[in-house]
Amino acid sequence: MLVHARKPWQFTRILRCARLAHTEREARKDDRWPGWEVVVGIEVHAQIKSRAKLFSESWTSDYSVPPNTRVSPYDAAFPGTLPRLNPQCVELGVRTALALDANVHRQSAFDRKHYFYADLPSGYQITQHYAPFATDGGLKLDNDNTFVRIKQIQLEQDTGKSTFDPLQGLSSIDLNRAGTGLMEIVSEPDMRSPEEAGAYVRTLQALLRAVGASDGNMEQGSLRCDVNVSVNRKGAGLGTRCEIKNLNSVKFMMVAITAEAYRHIEMLERGEAVPQETRGFNEASAETYTLRSKEDAPDYRYMPDPNLPPLLLDEAYIDTIRRTMPELPPATRARLIALGLSKRDADVLMDIDAGRDVGAEGAVAYFDRVAAGREPKAVVNWITHELLGQLAKRRETFADNLISVAQMGELVDLVQVGRITGTAGKTVLRQMLDTRTSDPPSMIAEQLALFSAQSGGDALGAWCAEAVAALPDEADAVRRGNVKVVNKIVGRVMQISRGTADARAARDALLKMLQ
Ligand SMILES: Nc1ncnc2c1ncn2[C@@H]1O[C@H](COP(=O)(O)OP(=O)(O)OP(=O)(O)O)[C@@H](O)[C@H]1O
Ligand SMILES: [Mg+2]
Ligand SMILES: [Mg+2]
Structure with missing residues (x-):
């Protein structure tokens, strides 16, 4: 011995x-x-x-x-x-x-x-x-x-x-x-x-x-x-x-x-x-x-x-072997927190990895690649709240995620620079999960006419016109001076624009059209 x-x-x-x-x-x-x-x-x-x-x-x-x-x-x-x-x-x-x-x-x-x-x-x-x-x-x-x-x-x-x-x-x-x-x-x-x-x-x-x-x-x-x-x-x-x-x-x-x-x-x-x-x-x-x-x-x-x-x-x-040791969980947690993530967000990402098959790409590695050159907090929100949330609604897990690092990165960018709203971003994400497409998010936003009014020309005017046409009785009420009813038409504009319209601008435009 x-x-x-x-x-x-x-x-x-x-x-x-x-x-x-x-x-x-x-x-x-x-x-x-x-x-x-x-x-x-x-x-x-x-x-x-x-x-x-x-x-x-x-x-x-x-x-x-x-x-x-x-x-x-x-x-x-x-x-x-x-x-x-x-x-x-x-x-x-x-x-x-x-x-x-x-x-x-x-x-x-x-x-x-x-x-x-x-x-x-x-x-x-x-x-x-x-x-x-x-x-x-x-x-x-x-x-x-x-x-x-x-x-x-x-x-x-x-x-x-x-x-x-x-x-x-x-x-x-x-x-x-x-x-x-x-x-x-x-x-x-x-x-x-x-x-x-x-x-x-x-x-x-x-x-x-x-x-x-x-x-x-x-x-x-x-x-x-x-x-x-x-x-x-x-x-x-x-x-x-x-x-x-x-x-x-x-x-x-x-x-x-x-x-x-x-x-x-x-x-x-x-x-x-x-x-x-x-x-x-x-x-x-x-x-x-x-x-x-x-x-x-x-x-x-x-x-x-x-x-x-x-x-x-x-x-x-x-x-x-010592020189090629991967990062161990305590070091990973400390690094994520130093990037500005909350302990809770770090734990959510790490918990996904704790349950994953060895060899499959982990959530932390995915986060790291998407977050390269981006705002870490924005990226972790998109991954842990939106992506995981939508996957959960579909009874899927992170292991089923088909959104590539490039797609996720571009989606975060589109929202961060204000080309699409957060709500529109969620719609794009849902569309990508539904169709399992490899198209870039900007192409999907284009197809769904989700670009925000500022960057998409006179989309607001068109949405208002469509909403007025869809709700003729309400439009008449507003014309007769019942201003409160305009809110219902604004709601329709938001619906048609998939949340991309600015509600206040829509209200102003509708009142101008109807009075
Ligand atoms: N008083 C104690 N109370 C609780 N746990 C104890 C106590 N004394 C020893 N242990 C635990 O019992 C375990 C003994 O495991 P070990 O593999 O050494 O021997 P074993 O159980 O006798 O053998 P085998 O591997 O054949 O099961 C250890 O995990 C040790 O920490
Ligand atoms: Mg033993
Ligand atoms: Mg024993």
Whole structure:
């Protein structure tokens, strides 16, 4: 086993952050469980966004792929097959470790963890039990100043999937997932509430997506959490933890932690000890239940994998990755706010990206390209209010957006210089979404006669004439001296002009025509 030195500067920084977070938490007492402290540590399994599996050349897949079509002989544990480490998984792992400010070790190793299950054909999972490739990182949460220390990050294999059909009494095994690369990211027990645990997973999700290491999608199983919960009287040492396995949404994870905390508190208040257990969570009843006690814990018989040499990473390799790190979410948020965006607007843009597929253009990148040389606040309004709003009305999301950067830029310009009004701009945007056209917005404004009166010649006179013709009775009333009725005709002018006319000028022109 290797002994890993912690960099001194990192140690003091982590301690300082942890202390700060601790005093802030002290100030914020939790009145759900007065006198008690709830402690949470999380093991996150994130599927690595790599084309090929961790030790074989077969491709990784999602639910859409037919069962057992992405399985190499190695994945099915055929005798005589050997593992070959996929460098892309290592690179994405190192990227994640650097983003989490962890120590990436020059030397690490792979071990076998044995257990017997139908979706694990070799009878063991390759993981990094004794010498993980990265240790001692940390993550500052988005919600407040909570700092969660990361104990270690290890590379390991995913298993296959088994499904049981009770009607036929048949178990089916799908090995498509078998051997897909996973990172297990293990936190220290640094969270003190279900909310902090939720914020941790969300912050980690956004980070994994920003570095392109994982989809981080809990619903689709590309990010899975085991949460460890314990409870202790304030000021006393840590209590006994129970581990709740396989939570597949942040919401249910928070419910499970709350339920587990109350269960522990009730036992402790009755004077019973909490036995260390591995538990499951029933979403319908919002309760956790025993899977196995510590006594039944499997003996994994860990041993170094004899087929895999140590993983050696040289400093130059790690440096190259460090130099090509993308912008991380805290830096993105700070940059957007420095451009003049409100925190809320920055968060809206970043939230879109938190939910996007890795690889697709994100909302922040789109904003950056449209905003180049333009007023950032105007651009963010058009994107977050108008574009997202209209997409939402159509039950579409940013991923469905077909408005190009050039189109969006020109639209903002037309409105900013006053060639069309804001209302007309919205009409142009709607037309572009409806027709999925690649025409420039100026051409669409021209076709729809949306150019403002000043720039479009005597459009106002024509609109007034059309409105008068459309409302003869009202026009007569105005002619007979009932001036109030003119407002109704002004309304029609606005309608005909799609909001581009100046209402006051229209009123004046109508009165001149009719009196
Ligand atoms: N008293 C405690 N209360 C809450 N969480 C704890 C406590 N002690 C440890 N933990 C958390 O439990 C987790 C232990 O995970 P780790 O991967 O080290 O071991 P494991 O759960 O025993 O093994 P496996 O990976 O096989 O599940 C860590 O996230 C740690 O922060
Ligand atoms: Mg673990
Ligand atoms: Mg565990």
